[in-house]
Amino acid sequence: MRFTKSSSQAFLLFLAAALAALLTYQSKQEGASDREEAANTTLAERVARDIAGNVIVDFHQQFSNSTLALLQSSQGFCANINEVNYQEVQSHWRDAMSDWQAVNLINFGPIKEDNKSWRLQFWPDKKNLVGKKIKSLLKTQKELDLKTIREASVVIQGLSGLEYLLFDAKGGQLERYENSPVGQRQCKLLLTTATLTHTIAKELSQSWQSDSEYIRSFLHPNTPMETNTGVDIEATPPLTLILESVLANLETLKNSKLGAPLGLNTARQTPNPYLVEAWRSGFSLSLIQANIEASQQILINGELLGFTDYLIANKQDQLASDIVMSLENISQQLQLVKPPLAEAISNEGDIKHLILANEELVKLIGILKREVPKALGLTLGFNDNDGD
Numbered sequence: 504m505r506f507t508k509s510s511s512q513a514f515l516l517f518l519a520a521a522l523a524a525l526l527t528y529q530s531k532q533e534g535a536s537d538r539e540e541a542a543n544t545t546l547a548e549r550v551a552r553d554i555a556g557n558v559i560v561d562f563h564q565q566f567s568n569s570t571l572a573l574l575q576s577s578q579g580f581c582a583n584i585n586e587v588n589y590q591e592v593q594s595h596w597r598d599a600m601s602d603w604q605a606v607n608l609i610n611f612g613p614i615k616e617d618n619k620s621w622r623l624q625f626w627p628d629k630k631n632l633v634g635k636k637i638k639s640l641l642k643t644q645k646e647l648d649l650k651t652i653r654e655a656s657v658v659i660q661g662l663s664g665l666e667y668l669l670f671d672a673k674g675g676q677l678e679r680y681e682n683s684p685v686g687q688r689q690c691k692l693l694l695t696t697a698t699l700t701h702t703i704a705k706e707l708s709q710s711w712q713s714d715s716e717y718i719r720s721f722l723h724p725n726t727p728m729e730t731n732t733g734v735d736i737e738a739t740p741p742l743t744l745i746l747e748s749v750l751a752n753l754e755t756l757k758n759s760k761l762g763a764p765l766g767l768n769t770a771r772q773t774p775n776p777y778l779v780e781a782w783r784s785g786f787s788l789s790l791i792q793a794n795i796e797a798s799q800q801i802l803i804n805g806e807l808l809g810f811t812d813y814l815i816a817n818k819q820d821q822l823a824s825d826i827v828m829s830l831e832n833i834s835q836q837l838q839l840v841k842p843p844l845a846e847a848i849s850n851e852g853d854i855k856h857l858i859l860a861n862e863e864l865v866k867l868i869g870i871l872k873r874e875v876p877k878a879l880g881l882t883l884g885f886n887d888n889d890g891d
Contacts, residue, residue: 545814547879548807551741552722553807556713558800562605567708569599577697581680581690587684589677592693593669597786598690599700600662604790605797606707608752611744612717613710619703621657625664626780627759628888632658637667638674640692647691652699661700668693670783743881746810749801750871750883756794757864760787764848765857774854776845792837799830810875819878822870829867836860 573595580588603623606614614620638660645651668689669675680686710717710763722739739747758768764779766772777806802810811823839856840847847853852869876883 511741533734546813547740547742548722550808550810550813551745552746554801554804554809555718555741557807558804558809559609560711560713560718562602562609562797563704563708563801566602566606567598567701568702569595569602570697570704571598574694574697574701577693581694584677584680584686584690586677589680593784596662596665596669597789599704600666600781600784600786600790601793603662604793604863606704608748608794608797608801610748610751612721613707614796618657619707621661622703623661623700625658625661627763627778628658628663629778631701631777633663633667634671634674637664637692641674641685641688647695649695649698651849652692652695660696661703664696665693666698666781666783668696670785672783675783739884740881742810742813742879745801746871746875746881747883748796748869752794753798753864753868754873756791757861757868760791760794760866761857761861764844765854765861766848767858767861768818774848776848779843779845779848782843782845785845787844788837788840788847791844792834795830795834795837802826802830814875814878817878822874822878825870826867826875829863829870832863833860833867836863 515632573592575765576588576592576595580592607620607624610620636656640647640655640659658664668677673679674689679689709715712718721744722741759778760780762768764775765773781787781790803811804810811826814820814823814826836856836859840853842850842853844857847857874884875881
């Protein structure tokens with residue numbers, strides 16, 4: 504999953520196409536010979552199936568692929584340390600971190616097992632524990648093998664640890680790797696952390712395969728799993744789970760990724776660049792865009808059925824249009840910000856766009872939290888990130 508620009512007109516045209524596709528699909532169902540299957544499959548079940556099979560599975564597969572590319576480029580870099588290979592590893596980290604924005608949006612199921620979310624990203628990191636822990640570890644004589652890192656604190660693992668090793672102003676520079684034996688030890692940690700990151704990403708992708716037992720139980724929550732996969736199955740209907748997950752993600756974006764760095768959550772409203780999600784790499788704005796793109800994919804779902812289609816089918820065309828336009832407005836405001844977010848939060852012109860994006864985000868959250876559940880008959884549970 505990569506962020507791509509899209510216009511409001513394109514989104515409105517897409518909505519019209521999605522509605523046409525939905526009506527065509529329903530028409531085919533009505534004329535199908537297997538009427539019993541059609542009658543036993545509700546529109547809500549088909550929407551959940553299409554989102555799971557087309558979007559969620561793809562999110563996890565793409566993340567597995569990008570973390571594998573990150574591991575392979577890390578291996579190439581450590582075998583031949585030079586500027587070109589160094590930049591290639593950094594580029595693959597950006598790809599993996601972008602894809603993580605989509606995977607992290609799915610906050611239920613396999614991601615909840617064995618602290619996987621924290622193992623993939625330790626953030627927010629208000630006390631710079633990532634930098635402190637990694638520097639401390641590199642100074643020791645501990646073996647930096649997979650077993651040691653897996654059993655170590657989640658602070659040094661995953662994409663956060665890799666960001667320090669690849670982008671920190673002191674600890675992540677090319678010169679550090681060129682300086683042996685310090686460089687050899689740093690490369691060992693880079694390789695081990697990249698290996699563990701890909702291992703977890705691959706495990707998640709395997710759990711979310713379209714024919715997996717977890718998918719079947721997710722789509723049919725009242726059907727117990729035949730084998731013990733170690734994954735807890737929620738009894739919540741799948742569309743409710745998906746909407747709750749999207750909302751939690753957008754609340755995090757509002758409260759932590761935009762609000763906290765801008766100082767909107769404090770009395771003084773003082774900007775703090777070290778609260779930015781990926782301040783070392785200067786990649787924060789692209790990650791927020793990737794986050795919005797992932798939300799778009801979940802809610803609209805390309806040529807298959809998504810929440811907007813479900814709303815249209817329930818005669819809520821305006822609500823579907825409001826969601827699409829709100830997502831587009833957020834994206835457009837963010838595109839007007841050019842510097843890295845850590846710098847933009849102190850620039851009056853950029854702050855204006857960031858606040859407008861945040862205000863539009865508040866509007867979108869309100870629509871998804873109050874209007875959509877009412878329109879679709881969904882009952883949402885408690886959200887830890889809820890700012891209300």
